[in-house]
Amino acid sequence: MYGLKLDWMETPEAPYYTLEDYTGPEARWCPGCGDFAVLTAAQRLCRDEQLAPEKTVFVSGIGCSSRFPHYMKTYGFHGLHGRALPVACGIRARRPDLNIFVATGDGDCCSIGSAHWIHAVRYNMRMVVMMFDNNVYGLTKNQTSPTSPEGLRTYTHPRGAPIEGMDPLQVSLAVRGVSFIAQTVDFNPQHLLATLTAAYHHPGFAFVRILQRCPHYTPRAFAPLQENPSMMSLLVHPDGIDGGESMTRLFPNRIEHDPSDLRGARVIAEAEQGIPVGLLYKNDSVPRYDHASASGLSATREDRVKLLEQQLDWFRI
Amino acid sequence: MYGLKLDWMETPEAPYYTLEDYTGPEARWCPGCGDFAVLTAAQRLCRDEQLAPEKTVFVSGIGCSSRFPHYMKTYGFHGLHGRALPVACGIRARRPDLNIFVATGDGDCCSIGSAHWIHAVRYNMRMVVMMFDNNVYGLTKNQTSPTSPEGLRTYTHPRGAPIEGMDPLQVSLAVRGVSFIAQTVDFNPQHLLATLTAAYHHPGFAFVRILQRCPHYTPRAFAPLQENPSMMSLLVHPDGIDGGESMTRLFPNRIEHDPSDLRGARVIAEAEQGIPVGLLYKNDSVPRYDHASASGLSATREDRVKLLEQQLDWFRI
Amino acid sequence: MANPLTPAQAPQTSEKTKQPKPGKTARIHTVSQRIVEIVSDSGEGAQTAGQLFGSVCAKAGNGVWTVEIIPAEIEPPSRSRAGASGNRIRFSSQKTRNMGDKADVVVAFNDQVVYGRIDDEAMGPGTILIIDRKWRNHADENIRKAYIESLEDFEKRGYDVREVPIEAETLRFTENPQRGKNMWALGLLCALFSRDIEHARTQVRAKFKRKAKVKGRADAIIETNLKLLDSGYEFGLDFFDERYEIPAVPWKEPRVVMDGNAAIALGTVAAGIEVCSMYPITPATSATHYLAAMFHKAGGFIHQAEDEIAAIGFAIGASYAGKTPITITSGPGIALKTEFIGLAVMAEIPLVIVDVQRGGPATGLPTKVEQGDLLAALYGQPGDAPKVVMAASSIGECFHFVITARKIAESLRMPVIVLTDANLATGQSDFPLPQFDEDWLSPPIDQSPWEEGVSPYAWDPETGVSRRPIPGQPGGMHVLTGLAHDENSRVAYESKINQQGMRMRSRKVAAFASTLKPPKIYGDEEGDLLVVGWGATRGTIEEAVDRLRADDEKASAVHLRFLSPMEPGLKDIFSRFKKVITVEVNYSDDLDDPFINEENRRYGQLARLLRSQTLVDIDCWTRVPGKPLAPGLVEEALRKKLAVMKGEE
Amino acid sequence: MANPLTPAQAPQTSEKTKQPKPGKTARIHTVSQRIVEIVSDSGEGAQTAGQLFGSVCAKAGNGVWTVEIIPAEIEPPSRSRAGASGNRIRFSSQKTRNMGDKADVVVAFNDQVVYGRIDDEAMGPGTILIIDRKWRNHADENIRKAYIESLEDFEKRGYDVREVPIEAETLRFTENPQRGKNMWALGLLCALFSRDIEHARTQVRAKFKRKAKVKGRADAIIETNLKLLDSGYEFGLDFFDERYEIPAVPWKEPRVVMDGNAAIALGTVAAGIEVCSMYPITPATSATHYLAAMFHKAGGFIHQAEDEIAAIGFAIGASYAGKTPITITSGPGIALKTEFIGLAVMAEIPLVIVDVQRGGPATGLPTKVEQGDLLAALYGQPGDAPKVVMAASSIGECFHFVITARKIAESLRMPVIVLTDANLATGQSDFPLPQFDEDWLSPPIDQSPWEEGVSPYAWDPETGVSRRPIPGQPGGMHVLTGLAHDENSRVAYESKINQQGMRMRSRKVAAFASTLKPPKIYGDEEGDLLVVGWGATRGTIEEAVDRLRADDEKASAVHLRFLSPMEPGLKDIFSRFKKVITVEVNYSDDLDDPFINEENRRYGQLARLLRSQTLVDIDCWTRVPGKPLAPGLVEEALRKKLAVMKGEE
Ligand SMILES: Cc1ncc(C[n+]2csc(CCOP(=O)(O)OP(=O)(O)O)c2C)c(N)n1
Ligand SMILES: Cc1ncc(C[n+]2csc(CCOP(=O)(O)OP(=O)(O)O)c2C)c(N)n1
Ligand code: SF4
Ligand code: SF4
Ligand SMILES: [Mg+2]
Numbered sequence A, B: 001m002y003g004l005k006l007d008w009m010e011t012p013e014a015p016y017y018t019l020e021d022y023t024g025p026e027a028r029w030c031p032g033c034g035d036f037a038v039l040t041a042a043q044r045l046c047r048d049e050q051l052a053p054e055k056t057v058f059v060s061g062i063g064c065s066s067r068f069p070h071y072m073k074t075y076g077f078h079g080l081h082g083r084a085l086p087v088a089c090g091i092r093a094r095r096p097d098l099n100i101f102v103a104t105g106d107g108d109c110c111s112i113g114s115a116h117w118i119h120a121v122r123y124n125m126r127m128v129v130m131m132f133d134n135n136v137y138g139l140t141k142n143q144t145s146p147t148s149p150e151g152l153r154t155y156t157h158p159r160g161a162p163i164e165g166m167d168p169l170q171v172s173l174a175v176r177g178v179s180f181i182a183q184t185v186d187f188n189p190q191h192l193l194a195t196l197t198a199a200y201h202h203p204g205f206a207f208v209r210i211l212q213r214c215p216h217y218t219p220r221a222f223a224p225l226q227e228n229p230s231m232m233s234l235l236v237h238p239d240g241i242d243g244g245e246s247m248t249r250l251f252p253n254r255i256e257h258d259p260s261d262l263r264g265a266r267v268i269a270e271a272e273q274g275i276p277v278g279l280l281y282k283n284d285s286v287p288r289y290d291h292a293s294a295s296g297l298s299a300t301r302e303d304r305v306k307l308l309e310q311q312l313d314w315f316r317i
Numbered sequence C, D: 001m002a003n004p005l006t007p008a009q010a011p012q013t014s015e016k017t018k019q020p021k022p023g024k025t026a027r028i029h030t031v032s033q034r035i036v037e038i039v040s041d042s043g044e045g046a047q048t049a050g051q052l053f054g055s056v057c058a059k060a061g062n063g064v065w066t067v068e069i070i071p072a073e074i075e076p077p078s079r080s081r082a083g084a085s086g087n088r089i090r091f092s093s094q095k096t097r098n099m100g101d102k103a104d105v106v107v108a109f110n111d112q113v114v115y116g117r118i119d120d121e122a123m124g125p126g127t128i129l130i131i132d133r134k135w136r137n138h139a140d141e142n143i144r145k146a147y148i149e150s151l152e153d154f155e156k157r158g159y160d161v162r163e164v165p166i167e168a169e170t171l172r173f174t175e176n177p178q179r180g181k182n183m184w185a186l187g188l189l190c191a192l193f194s195r196d197i198e199h200a201r202t203q204v205r206a207k208f209k210r211k212a213k214v215k216g217r218a219d220a221i222i223e224t225n226l227k228l229l230d231s232g233y234e235f236g237l238d239f240f241d242e243r244y245e246i247p248a249v250p251w252k253e254p255r256v257v258m259d260g261n262a263a264i265a266l267g268t269v270a271a272g273i274e275v276c277s278m279y280p281i282t283p284a285t286s287a288t289h290y291l292a293a294m295f296h297k298a299g300g301f302i303h304q305a306e307d308e309i310a311a312i313g314f315a316i317g318a319s320y321a322g323k324t325p326i327t328i329t330s331g332p333g334i335a336l337k338t339e340f341i342g343l344a345v346m347a348e349i350p351l352v353i354v355d356v357q358r359g360g361p362a363t364g365l366p367t368k369v370e371q372g373d374l375l376a377a378l379y380g381q382p383g384d385a386p387k388v389v390m391a392a393s394s395i396g397e398c399f400h401f402v403i404t405a406r407k408i409a410e411s412l413r414m415p416v417i418v419l420t421d422a423n424l425a426t427g428q429s430d431f432p433l434p435q436f437d438e439d440w441l442s443p444p445i446d447q448s449p450w451e452e453g454v455s456p457y458a459w460d461p462e463t464g465v466s467r468r469p470i471p472g473q474p475g476g477m478h479v480l481t482g483l484a485h486d487e488n489s490r491v492a493y494e495s496k497i498n499q500q501g502m503r504m505r506s507r508k509v510a511a512f513a514s515t516l517k518p519p520k521i522y523g524d525e526e527g528d529l530l531v532v533g534w535g536a537t538r539g540t541i542e543e544a545v546d547r548l549r550a551d552d553e554k555a556s557a558v559h560l561r562f563l564s565p566m567e568p569g570l571k572d573i574f575s576r577f578k579k580v581i582t583v584e585v586n587y588s589d590d591l592d593d594p595f596i597n598e599e600n601r602r603y604g605q606l607a608r609l610l611r612s613q614t615l616v617d618i619d620c621w622t623r624v625p626g627k628p629l630a631p632g633l634v635e636e637a638l639r640k641k642l643a644v645m646k647g648e649e
């Protein structure tokens, strides 16, 4: 970032990608929508990491946040509501060479998509999942989501959501196979970028919950956090997410947390010490299902023909 | 049990139900299948609690274990694979008077049904869920389930399941709204019955994972536990499940665990001190969605007609 | 989407009518109908103004039909074609049952949204375009230039352009014109169409009373809006040289006006349904929003499930427990419910499923109109899954069909699918005030002992119908199953039992069909051309047929309400016309497309069904414009068909 | 379910043939075909014996067709009707393409399973019933009595009962007769049908070599089983007065024998498919079991997903990334995949979907045969979702259609559904050894730069076909979407774009149809009765037609492989017959059912399609017995139709 990329070190043929190379058509979210910040962060990440646009795929479900791929200039897959993760896993299955990002909403991921979410955590296939949590269904215009706080008035619950919202961090942490869980906020661009960068470098399934402002329907969901940063706790640790000194200063509360400590992560997820911001858990040595799925990639046509003939011979009379 | 039921105290009209009244057609599981033990326990529970058969519903999905309702003489609903819980929730919605039990398998609940499972835990509607975990797909004849241990050879993974099995207890404990999580084994009829009884009395969603023997496909899954009970740890506590002294003696290892301690429950679920058997978590004061869903039950026809006319009037020109 | 807390119609009030100040002397023409559009950027309130204007017209005794103009995004950028948001209101001195053709008047808050309407073929030469002149003096030169160019273009297109100081006038009463222009424009329209301004004031008052209640400063808001309304009105009286009057329809009964989703919500109340289980999806959700705002008053409960599968599963559970529920969704939701619908057929579980159709396939055109789910409703389930499928052709039917569907579902013990669409869902129209009937409500749930010896599927061999035991009924214990089963609901693998179960389930549909009457023919009982339709196109088709008939063409129409089973007598009806054609808003190949011939052509969905059932060579004319068909478009297509017929004769 | 690790066929070995000891002099009849069943309680190995006997017959050069006899439960109680488990083997000196009518010989390990076969109408007067006499001396008096009574009943039914000491003989060689009786019985059958016992020994050796490898005591097990085989064989030579010989078919090419699910697995390998994404479901799963046992050797990967939705989603992801996958399922799985199939149509994603049909609706008859998913395959998706649907009519086609389907899917860029059913899935038959063709394999994934200026949906206006950019291709970047979109895959709400997208997607099917040839007529090109079928009934229908033709009836048959689009020329073919009728294993109302008339009758699924497409008055005869149709049953139904026709003439 900021010129640190040493252009002259690259081979002359390798193109240098600018932000431009990742910028698709003008994004169409409401003014002030937190999705813009995430889009910017993702584009920066791609630029900073110099990801070849043709080797990069953004996969999404349906929702405001799932419009994301349309605003990138990479490959994209804007599929069905709730089903981003199976598609992303399928893309990954035989393509270790691609950079895969998933954009999914709190409804998309934690409601209709929850079976896939749980199982994608289990599979631990390498990809970055950005879960845009605005505590509401945006695209369909204001219905309760699984993360809506109890009492939130929406059009489906005009007298208030009847039960407590679920905690996507805690649920993810409970799934065996979990290898990377982080939380960030759209209104701190530095932390957001640092988090996505850490997720990108994680060798496995990196799940990032982004607390995302929806000025249109849940203007008060995260405003208190923005107004009073002491409601949040920044997780700090040498193995954690390093957003730099300037960013750290924005968080008055800090918790020292070793991201290899799963039990500690579960306690932190309970947010008794404030909404955690940072890396809750990371384990690079969890086995990856994409290793299993790609294991046959080196097989040749000859292998296949041999197998076929051997099998047919077996059935021969 | 054992004659403790004081018949003479009942009003003369009230029938006394015997086991017979809950016993449906001969069960058709493989010889030695753990499902038989659960069936017996459920029938005993009904008898001990004198549940009116017509007020009792067993709901299931599809699987060997989901054949359960057919072998009871109560009402039953043998629906679709993975979808027992939404149906059970729908039954509960407006029927606080019914006793609702759910029979579901590890595939039914934790694979295809996992979205409903997570959300049913959230809803915390009163019912007893018996999750038959035999670590395999039985009815479809030997495929990997989400709880199959890594390396288990099945017909879909003849060279061994590629990833670790998930832990249904840990996942359930991570969902906000969780109110009752217990684990028991089919081969200890007393503990099984005591657990189902505790679950039945729980005012909310009682999730019981039953480690269930499938001699046909996973004969070795729980045999070690049976052969060597010290691999298990009985959870003991005054608020826990009391199976009586004779049962307790069968478990050489015991852990003192207060079922109101959620964090402790999460640690126990990790099974570092042995496979837990008993009550991991219980909280009677979690709000119940079935209270919300049944809130309008007292409304009258007049209320309805009034509403209709008021609304029509509103739209009148 | 209309705010469910602020239904478009206010209750009747009996305030004394204040006489408006007379304006300059204008010629007042009495005309039989007009089509007006009011469009703005999203968030500028043209939708509200349009809804209120529709109500005012209805109140004035006109027949009305409104169509929402909905942008794709929630907050699209301002001054964009795709962002046009608003309402079309057709009102007339007759029953009004479609959106009509070109608009007579378009009120636009900027020039770009006008292009949105042009793209949509909503305007034509002669359309009066009333546009805010503020852009002439806009700070941004590009915008100024664009505006002038647009205006020139509009003139060229033959529109009758009238620049009006909408924002400037609005600024006299409020600082934020975004929230006021619409009321001023409403006043203007009231003047142009000689509407009773006091009706409008009542509407505005009611609307903002509810809205303001939430935000808590009712009076001030109402006051400002009324001032804006009056200002627009007076400006209009002064401004227009020619004004119009549209006489009232001489209605015999009291009427209501609402949109189709509100009608479904009210139908749910009227049907005695206690449980609505849903998952949000456009354009169905607003039905549940309406319901959510009031259902609890009747003791009803809405379950927003984790997905559509759970929504129908929950509904099926409620039904099994004796409470016939409703589940409301749209195409993608129907897709997800496919398996459970099959279970409901197999296990004979009553259930009302409303499919508010939208553009497909897949995510398709979520806010737009299509009649693309007919075949999926009939044939979506693997295996044979006979069920009742009906389609509402008007907003009144949206209300009444929910009631009917619940009764059919319970008496036949099967799921009933009610098809509506985005057009009915968001459009408003008037229909006779429903007169409540005790019979509409479901009987209270039966908990008396089950008759001994009667099996849980004691199929009447003639009709296939059986009564169902409900949990709680002593002696009725049985296990419902989705496996093949005998009368006792015991799993059975025998050939005969499987054949019998299938037969009984199919028989119910046939028995029900025998209670239906042949559909009424619109127009003469015989002739050259019979147009067959289903769903929301009814008014459009009948208007097109009227126009043909006015030219002495021998055209008639017939509209199907039941698609499974179909109303009887169709073959006989068809035989009396030289040509039969369906008009549908779904896809069909055209016969002059490459590779297409009569044998491989993919016909419109109803046409496929009718051809199979009647063997009549039924043609089809279908389009998928993502919007309701205009009667002129249908008329033109039919005229072409007639011309070909004559050429061939 | 056959153990995937132990395919029924062993590799050829060239051991020297040992001459069996000649038995007593029996009359040896040369006959053209025989139908044999071997049934036992579940777990007694009748299925294995049946499979091996089928292989021995195939090896002997007979045409074979086997049908699994599967109980509903995994381990049903012993001596129960519903527990009958085993195999039917029809073998003949001709091509054999259906299960035939009554069995000539039934070998049963107890009397109760015989009743299972009686219920299934598998036996008739004259059937030789070879039954274990052990029950005569059973310790339990009730069983003894039941056995004697059964035997009397069998005699009364006209069976030719032969009691044989199956278990007693088996006990001479093994302590656990449950695991040996089947081999002894196999030997007996080899004697009865003069099979080369050395072939049988080779089969047995190969079978247990594989099986024993797992359990680790190969030789001893093989030895015992061979002894049992020989013992049964010698007993048979001695026991039977009349034996049979069925000459070999004079095949011109080498052949293979396998079941339909193995054929699908091998077709997947042959098609060059790398990814199979599935969720277990009967009767489809065993295809993936076969695949799982060997796919890795070709670098293939099987994903067992969390549910069917995820299975197809994963497949679609893999396809988007350039690896056209296969997903294999049955009815309930198809239901769950409905929405994603719509997406694959909309976004033009190649994909092979195999639907191994079972009894429906809902959970239905999971292990049983039905052709009930045709309409759901065509019309399941809300909105218009044109796709290619084909149905295999033989086990050989199961193999070849997977290869064809992948090619069609990739060239048309759309999902292709291949329908098979439980009959093909578990039955074995022989077909010519496929000769590998380089062309079968998919080309390696293209990662070269995308041609500049070519849009991701550059539809050929004539054919609707376009090439797709695959992630990794520089310059091909685009966003695939399930929303309506233009050539550039940009979301678009315009009427014209929606109409164009629909047209292009439909056009592909029409363009593909133009490459198909009219189906071949079986029998004369014109006549009185034409029987139309699809799927696994082909052999049955053609045999029924043969029988009619043998009686000089003017009957012919035509079998459709493509259901969407349909093969051309049907109307013309139909016009050459007085009556056209479909024969299908799905539900239709009978015309003499109450309330049913020609106009409201619910026809068989193919009949509905054909009537609509051709307007020919196509009748149907369909049944849902949960088992394959016997040719005699079809013959009888057709004879009745012919009689009615003649009566009317
Ligand atoms: C199968 C299906 N069901 C429902 C919908 C309607 N739908 C679209 S987006 C959405 C929820 C969006 O909420 P979320 O995932 O939180 O995303 P956000 O818009 O808040 O970013 C719903 C219910 C759909 N498109 N498909
Ligand atoms: C939609 C659907 N998919 C798949 C199946 C096939 N199926 C039936 S039971 C089952 C899994 C059973 O495993 P589990 O839930 O663990 O129960 P168990 O048999 O082990 O008791 C499957 C995959 C089905 N019936 N329906
Ligand atoms: S509705 Fe909310 S989430 Fe959606 S675009 Fe607007 S602000 Fe963003
Ligand atoms: S397969 Fe396993 S779970 Fe199923 S009935 Fe047999 S032993 Fe029980
Ligand atoms: Mg959201």
Ligand SMILES: [Mg+2]
Binding pocket: B063, B105, B106, B107, B132, B133, B134, B135, B136, B137, B138, B145
């Ligand atoms: Mg299981």
